[in-house]
Amino acid sequence: MADRRRGAALGGPPGGGRRTASVGVDVDSLRHYYRIHGLDEGSATNAAWAVGVPRFVELFGELGIPATFYCIAEDLDVPGNGARLRSLVVAGHEIGNHTWHHRYDLTRLDPDTRWAEIAEGRSILEAAAGAPVVGFRSPGYNTDAALQVDVAASGHEYDTSVFPCVPYYLAKAGVMGAMRLRGRRSESVLGTPRVLAAPRDPYVADARQPHRRGSTGLRQYPVSVVAGVPLIGTAFTALGRAGSRAAVALAHAARHHVTVEFHAVDLLGLTDDGLDPALSVQPDLKASVARKRRIYRTILGWLAARRRFVRLDTLP
């Protein structure tokens, strides 16, 4: 199937239909937010899976949008998450591989451990979902040539780990630097600045350089960024409804295919859901769920009226 799809015009309108858009949700459980902020993960709950995911399913259902949920295989060890995963498939959504344990240092691991994170993650998710898992998203958006080779060799047909966003890259560098100054350790990895020169529209990558166009690598679907604004949940929450709609309209005008990304925690609220106050280090969690839902519904509805939402595993 990969051969049939390779070389086709990516994100193109098959049969001359409307242009396309896709939406993905990274189901990062709360423990990863504790880890990235250097907090004690012993207080982490399963709210991302148990509360955040169903809220997104309900929102996408109202709009008739199929989505891809990029899941972490080890989260299936938590009772109930296997059933939640299967219910996503039943609702018509795609399951993507967000690795076995969500190691932020994936690109720095030894080859055997890296392979296991990618290949075992996919096998576990596929077995639990009872549906093919062909899409990959790397933790923290870090990818490189060796990782890309493993992603392709382990049966994936596309990758959506490229996030060519200058403000995000600089902010991540700043946060990591500030934590180092305070003597705290983040598990985050900055990754290569080559990502900033990556194509903005979907492309077939060079196998030796996933941030460049080529013919030997995987299909890449970069997270959409326009005028420095990434089309991700935290940015929408910061921009509000009018600002988010303006950003999405710019992306609609500029991009062949629009890739929107959320995290399951984007529809959680510190107060709404009684989360640990220590998580207020993640500022968007302080916003109310109702406000965030209104913003997300507005921009997804706006896009759905103008583009055809597709699952990335169905694109040619």
Ligand SMILES: [Zn+2]
């Ligand atoms: Zn993640």
